[in-house]
Amino acid sequence: MIPESRSTPRPSRKGQFTGRHITIILVAFFGVVIAVNVLMARFAVSTFGGLVVENSYVASQHFNTWLAEADREKALGWKASLERNGAGAFQTRLVDSAGKPIASAKVRLFAEHPLGRKPPVNIALVEGAPGTYSGALPEGRWYVRVLVKAEGRSWRTAGEVK
Template sequence: MTQQSRNSATTGRPFTGWHMAIILVSFFAIVIAVNMLMASLASSTFGGVVVENSYVASQQFNGWLKQASAQQALGWKGGMARDGDGRATVSLVDSAGKAIAAARVTAVAEHPLGQRPTTAIVLHETQPGLYAAPLEAGRWRLRVTVEADGKVWRTVGEVL
């Protein structure tokens, strides 16, 4: 019995080049379809540009590292939330756990998906170490800048 007659006897039809072509085309069609789906999902959820000019950002990188080291050495901590009136609040303490009072606190509120306009806000001290400002309802990412005692400290957090 020959090889072809054995294959025909067990399956009824021989495996041909057309069968292999259909398998290959089907495989690559599925891979391409999944890639297209993933690419469209990724591009529809990306909110914007990370940096305007990557070359300029690379030239400033070492300066940013020095600023980050100086900020970390301060040991300041900040917590973000909403109060009962719906205002965004930032609580600030120094490395000893003491409230940071009489600071100038500003923030830029960004919608995480970039669907609402960016808003600059100034937070006012409501009690020592606690700063608040009105902010539209929803989820926001706050880029907070604190200026106190001749020092500058920055942090980023979310307010729901």
């Protein structure tokens, strides 16, 4: 005869919080934290090129002068388009407050790569049509500053060119 085996039934684990649950929760939590940190670090490195001013104290001493210059330039009412022409070169069209082209000006372009991966470019732009100035600018994304000297006045503008 076969002896009867007595086994006690296992208690049901349904609805119990186990070590497996806490492991899943901890891995998910730290996975999200690490993913967000990596994403934020990537955005920080790819969008900010670094130094804004060499010495903030010295810059603060010139702040009011810079504001006065900006007010004088704004009062001129000049406008510029910053773009690439069909040949890939940089082109700007300058107009005065009445919308007339600003001809016979001396125009310089200062271009910096946003992340500093390419060396800065300093170009004297050449006038093609009246009020339209162009020059060779390497391919890529650039932050450009344009300095215009015309009619005995100076005027600046800046922007991004892709």
